[in-house]
Every structure is written in C-alpha cells, then in structure tokens.
Amino acid sequence: MALADRLGGTPQLSPITVDLDEIQATVLRYRPEPYFGTHLMLHIADADAGRELVRRLVPHVASAADWWQADEAWISVAISYAGLVALGLPDDSLRSFPESFRVGMASRAEQLRDHGVNAPANWDKPFGTGEIHIGVSVFSGSEQTWRQTMDTARRQCQVAGVMVVTEQDFGAQPDSRNSMGYKDSIGQPAIEGCGVEALPGQGRPIKAGEFILGYPGESGQLLPMPCPDLLGRNGTFLGLRKYQTRVGTFNRFLREHAASEQERELLAAKLVGRWRSGAPLTLAPTRDDPALGADPRRNDDFTYADDPQGHRVPLGSHMRRMNPRDTTMTQLADVNIHRIIRRSTTYGAPYDPDAISDSDDEIARGIHFLFISAKAMATLEFLQQEWVNNGNFMDLGDERDPTIGLQEEGATFTIPREPVRRRIHDIHTFNVLRGGEYFFLPSLSALKWIGNLDHAAGARH
Ligand code: HEM
Structure with a gap:
C-alpha cells in the first residue's frame, strides 16, 4: 500500500507552517503497509568515531518534505543521552535536556511503574545499560528497497570505534497484523501546519509544538528546548519500549x-x-x-x-x-x-x-x-x-x-x-x-552541527 493509500487516497493539502526539509521523515511519514526494516543500535567508543559516523549518515537521512507522497525507503538517526555525552556535546547543551531524558528510561522505572517482570533488571541487554548511543532505523515498503537501504546504512556504520550492540529486523506479518494478531498504527494525531488535512475522525489538528520542538504547543507557548537553538529546533523525542x-x-x-x-x-x-x-x-x-x-x-x-x-x-x-x-x-x-x-x-x-x-x-x-x-x-x-x-x-x-x-x-x-x-x-x-530507551531525534541541521562539533567553539574533546 503506497503511503498516499494509508491516507485514504490523494490527500487534501493544507498550508505548511513547519520546516519539513529539516524534520526527520519518521516524525511525519506513516509506516508503510506492508513494511520491512531494521533497528541498529550502536555504541561509539569515542567522540571522533561518533562524529564521523554522524557526518557519514547525514546525507542519507530522509527529511519529511512531501511526506504524504514519499514511497521510498528511508533512514532515521536517533541519539540517546549517553550518545550525546559520548559525542562530546558542550556541557550547557547537555544540561539543557530534560532530567528524565538525561537519566534514561531505566532510571525512571518507578515513575513508569515498570515493576516486577517489567523491571529493568529483567530487560534484555544492552537496554538500560547506557551502552546504546545511536539508533539507526531503516523503514521500507518493499523487501528489495529495505535490503538496498540497509546496505547503505551498514556501509556508513563501518567506522573504527563504532560497534553494533544489538539489531532487530522487523516487518509486517500477513495482513499487516502485529504480534497479538491485530492491525495497528491506525489512530494517529493530525498535526497543524504539516501540509495535509486531517482524516475523517482524526479530530482537530493539534499544535505542531506538541510533537516538534520550536513551535507553539497547545498552550500557545514554546515547549522547553535543548540549546543552542540550532540543536533543538525541528527536533523531537522518541521513546522505544521493547515488548x-x-x-x-x-x-x-x-x-x-x-x-x-x-x-x-x-x-x-x-x-x-x-x-x-x-x-x-x-x-x-x-x-x-x-x-x-x-x-x-x-x-x-x-x-x-x-x-x-x-x-x-x-x-x-x-x-x-x-x-x-x-x-x-x-x-x-x-x-x-x-x-x-x-x-x-x-x-x-x-x-x-x-x-x-x-x-x-x-x-x-x-x-x-x-x-x-x-x-x-x-x-x-x-x-x-x-x-x-x-x-x-x-x-x-x-x-x-x-x-x-x-x-x-x-x-x-x-x-x-x-x-x-x-x-x-x-x-x-x-x-x-x-x-x-529514550532518544533525541535531531533535525537535519542539528545532525550536521553534531557531526562537525569538533570544529565548534566550546566543544569538549
Ligand atoms: C505490545 C504493545 C502494544 C500493542 C500490542 C498495542 C496494540 C494496539 C492496537 C491493536 C491498537 C488499535 C489500532 C490502532 O489504532 O493502531 C492500539 C492503539 C493505540 N495504542 Fe497500543 N499497543 C501496544 C502498546 C502501546 C503503548 C505502550 C502505548 C502508549 C503508552 C500505546 C498507545 C496506543 C494509542 C495512543 C493508540 C491509538 C488510540 C486511538 O487513537 O484511538 N500502545 N494499540
């Protein structure tokens, strides 16, 4: 099913007020149907290796431009707090991230009610250990483009000092059902200013700032954003829970x-x-x-x-x-x-x-x-x-x-x-x-900034 079909045919376009060229595709593109893909979780031994990895990946990371009609496979890059530290972000930037992101999902087990069998002590390693620094995901609507795009992603990850600590292929099951036998990923919020009218029943479009940093949220205010502005704007946060x-x-x-x-x-x-x-x-x-x-x-x-x-x-x-x-x-x-x-x-x-x-x-x-x-x-x-x-x-x-x-x-x-x-x-x-794990999903400019940090004033080495 082409992406436009997931939106019920040719979508009704509406004014664009967010910077689609800057926002990563995963934020707005619906998961294809059927879908194929892989999550690669990487550990970086040092900041230089990590920045080289980011510089190599950036040209391959898809933006959300024309997201409603994009049908090709895409790559996304997400960075955990441990990853931002390992990449050598300046201290004031690191401090500007929310506390719950900095300590990580495992440390918030009490607030998340992750007790008993769900407690971090029972998790599959390396989740919750701080070893996961960068998540590279490939999403595709066909097996062939998934494999081709995975080859591209893997080539960029071949940097001395970059290790794959876990990886997981994923994909649609017959009739696009999940592991309990249900079709899923149906109910999604409509987002204001993203270029497409809400689907019937989706409800009124929600202010972009609830989902993308640098825009007003439902209260009319900007949500707190990591600094500098270039790092935070058009980025967002991604949570992963492995069930x-x-x-x-x-x-x-x-x-x-x-x-x-x-x-x-x-x-x-x-x-x-x-x-x-x-x-x-x-x-x-x-x-x-x-x-x-x-x-x-x-x-x-x-x-x-x-x-x-x-x-x-x-x-x-x-x-x-x-x-x-x-x-x-x-x-x-x-x-x-x-x-x-x-x-x-x-x-x-x-x-x-x-x-x-x-x-x-x-x-x-x-x-x-x-x-x-x-x-x-x-x-x-x-x-x-x-x-x-x-x-x-x-x-x-x-x-x-x-x-x-x-x-x-x-x-x-x-x-x-x-x-x-x-x-x-x-x-x-x-x-x-x-x-x-929690990840930051930086904008394309922020990824470039991170990759070139060694040239930036104030960066730690
Ligand atoms: C193994 C884990 C899970 C399974 C099997 C599962 C299954 C489903 C299914 C079958 C639907 C209905 C179809 C759809 O709208 O996509 C759904 C909807 C939804 N689920 Fe889950 N889910 C899981 C985890 C979660 C978690 C962890 C959350 C949030 C903390 C969540 C939040 C939602 C939301 C927000 C909807 C859409 C509701 C709506 O807009 O009407 N799900 N899920």
Missing part, C-alpha cells in the same frame, strides 16, 4: 473466557476497542467488517458520544484508555496534550492463533513500541501512571490496561453491557517489557 508478547497466555485467556471462535474474536475486540481487522467496535459493534478496517477514511471516523457507558467499546479497553477522545472522565484531562505519534514495529514469529502452551510465550515475538512527542518522557510517565496502570480516571478502580498493563494476581477486566456487566477475572500481563 515480548506472551501469545500462549493470551490465546489461553481468550479460550477460557469464550465458548466459540466468534465469542473469542468479540472478546479480543473488546480488549482493544477494534476487531483484529482494524474495524472499530463503535462502528461495527457485533461483527467484524474487514472492509471498514482497511479503509483509512472510515476506520477512525468515530467518537464515543453515543457510547458513554462503554457498551460498545469498554471504557477500560486499550484504545479508549490511550485516547479517550470525548469520553467523560472522572479525572479531567485535556486529551489533546497527551497524544503521541506511533511508529511501532512488529518483530519475530508471526502471531499464531493456535499457540496455547507456556513455551509459546517464550518465542521471540513482539513489538518495538516507538512513539514520538516533543515531551515524550513526561507523556509516557503520565500514560503509564494514570491511564495504563490505574483505573480511577474512568471509575474502573484498580483495573489496568488489558493490553499493556502490568497485571497483578486476580486482576479483572470489565465489559459493560445490559442488563448486567461482565467482569472477567484473571487477566494476565500479555506483553512483557524487555527493554526501553
């Missing part, structure tokens, strides 16, 4: 609580808020509608106004928690300041609906959840504390997100319906966190 899907546990849960395949699929839909085809329960409440799920101009075109009690989409379903839209919440929150751009990638063995054993939980299969926001760290902490691992904002007591919540013994999930609601007991943690 392992316990497919055996998930399938057993569905079987234990549903009598037939039809009921099982309805339960799977209730957990997320969409059928696995992507069709939203709001528009297809009783049976799947794959044509609706596949249509970008219809599959997100709804509100929750006609479903205040959650009879169609449970209040506690993953999608309704993560973007409550117009749901009346018991704890008031402005939904538009907690939106994120999602660019998640599915890795490993395809979802298998018949896998029901414990050993199926251990098969490498899951999601690198990638999300982008100008305040990614604060947003993730808010989501994890308030909307994922807490039910108070929707009067759901201690129920947690059924997809990504860390479930405790005897945890429940409520499906509201008439005449009596159904409360399902013993919901498990279906996705275990296996790693995570």
